[in-house]
Amino acid sequence: xxxxxxxxxxxxxxxxxxxxxxxxxxxxxxxxxxxxxxxxxxxxxxxxxxxxxxxxxxxxxxxxxxxxxxxxxxxxxxxxxxxxxxxxxxxxxxxxxxxxxxxxxxxxxxxxxxxxxxxxxxxxxxxxxxxxxxxxxxxxxxxxxxxxxxxxxxxxxxxxxxxxxxxxxxxxxxxxxxxxxxxxxxxxxxxxxxxxxxxxxxxxxxxxxxxxxxxxxxxxxxxxxxxxxxxxxxxxxxxxxxxxxxxxxxxxxxxxxxxxxxxxxxxxxxxxxxxxxxxxxxxxxxxxxxxxxxxxxxxxxxxxxxxxxxxxxxxxxxxxxxxxxxxxxxxxxxxxxxxxxxxxxxx
Amino acid sequence: xxxxxxxxxxxxxxxxxxxxxxxxxxxxxxxxxxxxxxxxxxxxxxxxxxxxxxxxxxxxxxxxxxxxxxxxxxxxxxxxxxxxxxxxxxxxxxxxxxxxxxxxxxxxxxxxxxxxxxxxxxxxxxxxxxxxxxxxxxxxxxxxxxxxxxxxxxxxxxxxxxxxxxxxxxxxxxxxxxxxxxxxxxxxxxxxxxxxxxxxxxxxxxxxxxxxxxxxxxxxxxxxxxxxxxxxxxxxxxxxxxxxxxxxxxxxxxxxxxxxxxxxxxxxxxxxxxxxxxxxxxxxxxxxxxxxxxxxxxxxxxxxxxxxxxxxxxxxxxxxxxxxxxxxxxxxxxxxxxxxxxxxxxx
Ligand SMILES: CC(C)[C@H](C(=O)O)[C@@H](O)C(=O)O
Ligand SMILES: CC(C)[C@H](C(=O)O)[C@@H](O)C(=O)O
Numbered sequence: 001x002x003x004x005x006x007x008x009x010x011x012x013x014x015x016x017x018x019x020x021x022x023x024x025x026x027x028x029x030x031x032x033x034x035x036x037x038x039x040x041x042x043x044x045x046x047x048x049x050x051x052x053x054x055x056x057x058x059x060x061x062x063x064x065x066x067x068x069x070x071x072x073x074x075x076x077x078x079x080x081x082x083x084x085x086x087x088x089x090x091x092x093x094x095x096x097x098x099x100x101x102x103x104x105x106x107x108x109x110x111x112x113x114x115x116x117x118x119x120x121x122x123x124x125x126x127x128x129x130x131x132x133x134x135x136x137x138x139x140x141x142x143x144x145x146x147x148x149x150x151x152x153x154x155x156x157x158x159x160x161x162x163x164x165x166x167x168x169x170x171x172x173x174x175x176x177x178x179x180x181x182x183x184x185x186x187x188x189x190x191x192x193x194x195x196x197x198x199x200x201x202x203x204x205x206x207x208x209x210x211x212x213x214x215x216x217x218x219x220x221x222x223x224x225x226x227x228x229x230x231x232x233x234x235x236x237x238x239x240x241x242x243x244x245x246x247x248x249x250x251x252x253x254x255x256x257x258x259x260x261x262x263x264x265x266x267x268x269x270x271x272x273x274x275x276x277x278x279x280x281x282x283x284x285x286x287x288x289x290x291x292x293x294x295x296x297x298x299x300x301x302x303x304x305x306x307x308x309x310x311x312x313x314x315x316x317x318x319x320x321x322x323x324x325x326x327x328x329x330x331x332x333x334x335x336x337x338x339x340x341x342x343x344x345x346x347x
Numbered sequence: 348x349x350x351x352x353x354x355x356x357x358x359x360x361x362x363x364x365x366x367x368x369x370x371x372x373x374x375x376x377x378x379x380x381x382x383x384x385x386x387x388x389x390x391x392x393x394x395x396x397x398x399x400x401x402x403x404x405x406x407x408x409x410x411x412x413x414x415x416x417x418x419x420x421x422x423x424x425x426x427x428x429x430x431x432x433x434x435x436x437x438x439x440x441x442x443x444x445x446x447x448x449x450x451x452x453x454x455x456x457x458x459x460x461x462x463x464x465x466x467x468x469x470x471x472x473x474x475x476x477x478x479x480x481x482x483x484x485x486x487x488x489x490x491x492x493x494x495x496x497x498x499x500x501x502x503x504x505x506x507x508x509x510x511x512x513x514x515x516x517x518x519x520x521x522x523x524x525x526x527x528x529x530x531x532x533x534x535x536x537x538x539x540x541x542x543x544x545x546x547x548x549x550x551x552x553x554x555x556x557x558x559x560x561x562x563x564x565x566x567x568x569x570x571x572x573x574x575x576x577x578x579x580x581x582x583x584x585x586x587x588x589x590x591x592x593x594x595x596x597x598x599x600x601x602x603x604x605x606x607x608x609x610x611x612x613x614x615x616x617x618x619x620x621x622x623x624x625x626x627x628x629x630x631x632x633x634x635x636x637x638x639x640x641x642x643x644x645x646x647x648x649x650x651x652x653x654x655x656x657x658x659x660x661x662x663x664x665x666x667x668x669x670x671x672x673x674x675x676x677x678x679x680x681x682x683x684x685x686x687x688x689x690x691x692x693x694x
Contacts, residue, residue, distance in 0.1 A: 065608045075537065081547075090538070112465075114575045121459040136483075136539065141504070145543035147548075151508040152543040157488070161498040188589070190422065191437070192483065193429035196492045200428075201494075221596035222628075223590045228575060228600045242535070246593060249568035255576045281500040281569075 003035045004308060006067040008271065011044040012084070013282025014292035014335075015072025021294035021339025022070060022301045025320070029305065029313040039066070043088055045076030056086030056218020060095060060148040068304050069096075069275035072297065073282035086139055092298040093132050096272035098265035099163065100170050101130035101241075101277060102303070103248040110326035111256035114119075115228060124255055127178075130173040130234060130244025132265055134163045135195070137241040159195040159240070164202045170268050171238035173211040182235035184216045186223045188242055199240070224250055252279050259293030260325075262300040264307060288335035295321060297341055320345035349381045351655060354413040354620065358391040360629025362419025368641035369417055369648045369687025372667070376652065380593060386413070387417060390435055392423030401434030412650075415651050416443075416622035419644065420629035433486060440479050443619035445612035447517050448477035449618040449650070450626060452578075452598035452608070454682060457673035462488075462601050469579020471602055474525075476518040476583060477591025479536035479612055481510045482542070484588040485629040498639070506542040506587070511549045517615050518585035519557040529582035530562045533570045533590055546587070558687065571597055599626050606640030609647040611654060623651040637681040642668060645689055667692035 008023065010016035023038065030036060041063065047053055063069060074089040093101070107113055107124040170183075175183040185203045187198025200217065207215055218226065219245045226233055227250045239247065242329035252261030261279035280297030286292060302317035320342045333341070355370065357363035377383060377554065388410065394400055410416060421436040431552055440448070454471040487503035500506070515532075522530040532550045537545025547564065554562055565573065567590045573580055574597045586594065599608030608626035625643030633639060649664035667689045 012666075081537045081543070085537040087541065098566040112464040114461075114463055115461055116459075116463045136504075139540075141539075141541050143545065145508075149508050149512070153506045154544040155483075155504040155506075155539045156543050157483075157502040157504070159500045159502075161492075161496050188426070188592075190428045191589075191592075192488075192502045193486075194503050195431065196428070196545055198490065198498055198500040221592050224571070224593055224597045225600040225605060229596065229604070242538075245535070245538075245568050246571055250571045250575065250597070253572040257576070258485075258572060288607050 001034060001308060003037065004034050004068065005066045006038045007063045007069045007071065007238070008040045009043050009071045010040065011072040011074045011282065012062055012076045013073055013284045015044070015074070015282055015286040017288070017290065017292050017335045018278060018297040018300040019070060019072040019295040021335060022297035023299045024339045025317060025346065026301045026305070029317045030310065030344040033311060033313070044074055044084060045079050048079055048084060048218065050080075053080050054084060055195045057092050061093075063092075064096065064272055066273045068273050068308060071275055071277040071303060072299065073280065075282040077284055080139055090137060090139070090315040092275060093265050096130045096265075096275065097267045097269070098275060099167050100266040101132035101180035101244060102266050103128045103130060103249070103251065104262065105251035105255045106254050108260070108322055108325045110328060111260065113254055113256055115231070115254050119229055120232070122230060124231045126231070126251070127174060127236050128244055128248050128251060129167060129174060129238045130248060131163065131167045131239070131241045133241075134158055134160060135241035157192070157195060161198060161202065165206060167203050168206045168238055169209070171215055171236055172206055175213045175236040176210050178235060178263070181213045184215050184223070184234060184237045185215065185217045186220050186237055186239040186247065187217070188220050188243070190219065190283055195240070203238075220247070223247060227251065227254060248279055258296070260295050260299065262296050264300065264303045265344055266307065274307050276300040276307070290336060292335050294335050294339050295325075298339065315347055348381060348414070348655060350384065351415065352413045352504065353383050353385045354378070354410045354416045355385050356390050356416065356418045356689060357387065357422045358419040358629065359423045360420055360631045361632040362421070364635070364637065364639050365625060365641040365644040366417060366419040366681045369644035371686045372645045372693065373648045373652070373689050374489055375690040376664050379448060379658065380660070391421055391431060392426050395431060401431060402438050410439075411619055413620045415620050415650060417648065418622055418624040420625065420627065422629045424631055428476055437484060437486070439622060440612050443612075443622065444614045444616070445479045445622060446514050447613040448479035448588075448615050450475040450477060450595040450598065450608065451613040452590070452595070452602045453634060455603050455607070455669055455672045455676060458603035458607065460601055460603055462578070466576055467468065467579070469527060469577060471578045473578070473581035473598070474521060474583050475591055475595050476514060476585045477595060478510065478514045478586070478588045481505055481507060482588035502541070504542060506545055508545060508549065511546055512553060515549050515553045515557070515585055518583055519553055519560055520562045522583040524558050525582060527582040528560045530560050531581060531584045532562065532564045533567050533584055533586040533594060533627075534564070535567050535590070536616060542587070548564070550585075557571045570594060574598065574601060595626060595683060599645070605643070607642050607646065609643050609650055611647065611650045613654065621654050623647040623654070633668055637683060639682050641682050641686050642672075645686070663693055
């Protein structure tokens with residue numbers, strides 16, 4: 001594309017700071033080749049405090065008209081828990097049918113992992129395909145007798161063959177395109193038998209379309225053990241929304257910290273814009289202090305560029321980050337300094 | 348007690364091997380002080396293959412008459428997934444009201460963690476109090492249109508004020524008895540809002556009974572990050588059944604491997620016998636080869652002795668394991684050799 005309409009949702013906490021750097025790097029990477037027209041949406045805690053709105057229908061309709069979305073972070077301690085998460089972030093993922101929540105984990109040269117070198121012998125370079133639209137995240141359930149000693153609260157995980165099949169097929173496609181061509185299903189089918197068996201059967205069925213891909217299965221608890229004992233065993237992982245939330249935070253941590261973990265909420269059918277965001281949260285404790293690492297957002301911008309077909313610009317961003325990480329060591333830099341130095345490599 | 352009736356369920360895979368060593372150490376630790384009368388129950392894959400039974404009512408009634416239970420491991424690839432887990436292991440936990448699933452994590456001297464020394468500066472010595480009788484483990488849910496492209500599978504997490512309050516109170520009691528007196532609630536209340544808010548409110552309420560205990564809250568994804576970046580921040584953790592399953596496997600892994608992770612399925616009200624078992628599974632790939640590490644079972648025996656009030660014997664077991672671990676290094680020993688050498692320290 002020669003012109004792109006980008007919706008920008010800076011959000012809460014450190015969101016605005018890291019998004020500023022993300023956009024800086026984006027502009028440096030595409031140069032004059034592509035014109036990016038950005039529209040900023042004031043959504044998040046401030047908006048909710050002012051008007052009680054999380055995601056007005058009109059804003060959603062406008063956002064939908066864009067080619068992609070860049071999001072900083074959502075969540076604020078002064079807003080009741082769940083209001084912004086369910087009303088804004090998850091609503092965007094659901095309404096825009098972001099059924100592939102793509103989260104790569106890679107240990108870049110120069111980055112220190114909390115894991116000892118012995119367990120990193122087989123490297124660390126995998127991708128988690130987290131289901132993004134259903135499972136325990138649907139929001140079904142409720143509470144009765146609230147506030148009494150007899151309260152009962154339920155949470156219903158809803159899993160459809162349709163929803164699982166499409167994300168599993170996407171994961172197979174991604175595995176088939178990688179050198180090792182291996183796909184691991186992570187679930188807990190010995191306890192969550194109904195959902196688990198549906199996931200397992202679907203994996204087997206879709207495997208027939210990708211005979212070149214080898215597969216295996218791990219219970220989520222066992223998967224977390226491998227994450228810290230031999231992360232090199234993983235190539236592509238496909239898993240449900242909640243298990244994916246958990247293991248991608250571990251993945252981020254072992255790959256050098258959540259300050260580097262990028263993600264894409266992808267609608268592979270392109271019926272609506274995909275949304276790119278760092279895996280980390282709004283980190284209210286350090287908000288506005290220029291202490292946040294914008295690298296996760298910058299790598300998310302790289303994923304955004306790739307999704308738009310701007311492969312060269314995407315590669316340039318990844319290379320610039322990679323080069324910056326090698327020289328980073330223990331230097332303390334502000335959020336803007338990190339963005340500047342990565343952008344400078346693209347000039 | 349001067350005489351104890353112990354029900355023994357060796358179970359599947361490596362279960363029988365590790366239980367043999369557990370009993371060996373148990374007898375060495377109590378000597379002639381206490382007479383242990385053991386009854387072995389043939390439950391697990393073999394029984395199911397022979398008779399289709401998982402846990403016959405008569406066996407359960409008998410087991411209930413014992414003072415405690417020692418369990419090896421349950422689960423076999425030749426049995427449909429969930430049959431033994433739900434029909435035997437979880438049925439025991441539910442019927443015997445094991446609402447506290449107690450899982451200590453401690454890095455013993457001489458044990459190698461997969462974490463680098465830098466992140467272990469604050470040590471690693473915490474206890475997870477995992478809820479054992481409800482949440483996503485209740486088994487509620489089902490599938491409709493099974494096997495069709497329109498299948499829908501649900502899993503219902505059921506959480507009661509009663510169930511949460513009693514486990515939270517138990518966790519506070521344990522935190523109050525430790526030097527640091529700190530309790531961390533782990534959940535995901537920004538997404539699983541109904542269950543999450545019930546957990547959070549209950550924590551606040553019960554805290555009033557234990558004003559000396561400080562508390563904090565972590566989303567489960569953030570908790571896994573701290574597990575690998577600064578496990579020393581944890582003292583006591585209380586969490587739901589599924590989150591507890593996941594984080595205790597990470598806890599085992601960072602504390603040197605699941606071969607060392609002990610657990611107790613505790614009924615604190617003593618209305619039924621508590622059950623002690625290693626956190627690891629049946630590991631069918633190495634079953635019967637004397638390759639399994641019985642240490643987790645032996646440490647579980649230590650927890651069993653403590654639960655029975657045999658504090659001196661319990662301490663002796665822990666000290667013997669601790670001494671063995673220091674001298675262990677890279678020596679390869681059989682399951683029985685490890686049991687023998689720990690038992691020998693108790694003679
Ligand atoms: C903020 C929260 C709702 C969100 C999630 O659970 O998906 C976050 O943890 C993430 O991983 O993007
Ligand atoms: C075997 C399985 C049902 C069990 C569980 O999920 O509780 C196991 O993983 C454990 O942690 O004891």
